[in-house]
Amino acid sequence: MERREFVSKTVVAGILGASRSTARGQPPGGRTGLRDLSSAGEPVIERPLPGRPHAGKVLAAIQPHADDVPLFAGGTVAKLVSEGYSGYLIRTSNDEKAGPGSVGEVVLSNERDTEAVAKALGLKKVFNLDYRNHRMDEISRQEMRGRLIFLIRMLKVDTVVCYDPWGLYEENPDHYVTAQVVESACWMAGMDKDYPEHLAAGLEPHAVQEKYYFARGPQLVNRVVDVTPWIDQKVEANLANVTQGPAGKNGARLRARLAGANRRLPILGDDDDTANRQYIKNIVLDLDSEHQRGIPSDHEVGRPYGLEWAERFHYIGPSESKLEAYVAAHAVPR
């Protein structure tokens, strides 16, 4: 993530309060999430669903770095997978700049962390695109887009979770380049004249139908997801990032530092594993979230809606034509 301090709760709350959607589920007409963003309204609350309503659908969680999805959308990804999605993790950078040790060591350790993240979230496979960390704005976006279009078509991706291409004040080029290329790949994968060699190889056009976009800065939030049943799984995914980011084993490090001064924090428990999990849940995702993640606490996001733990997104859903219903209702014999 490589975060910075930047945005006050007031600003985020203002944006949250100003964010609009007429959407309730998947209403007919227009691309859900792009309409009526300037009028009054409340975000859609996405609650836990019984059974496996998403069985047969495919999810791609797409992140530049090993810790992005776990920090900002780990609960939602776990929720969607538990509700039936087959999920994949796509990491666009090689994470060579983030973590202790040499560049080569950092690349390997982040690759291993990413595999552990996928396992923790119930994702079936990792695809590492391995573009150089912090240098993503020098790559060919067209080349990256072509690779993502291939994956979307091959995996038949229905839904993506990624950074918001329109998130404000994002400083990391890996974040905004990935987000912008994902956004274009999602619809272009459905066209029949882009990359015709894919079609000759047996793939078919396949557009992404739903997008959950997260952001570190202000964004137009129109969906809040209740992740309460999956918060411990989100903690597990963040525990996997031992090489970079605010989570990993930092709870044990704090416990050791305090022990050196003959002190302890009761909330961290009596062993390192408990300290790591408690630190992630209560410090990274809650108490010190603004400083460590650059976003409000998952508790604070849920509180206005009566949810214990929640994540927020700009959601864009499928459009639905009114034409055929109009024809059925109004067509008369010639």
Ligand SMILES: [Zn+2]
């Ligand atoms: Zn990142």
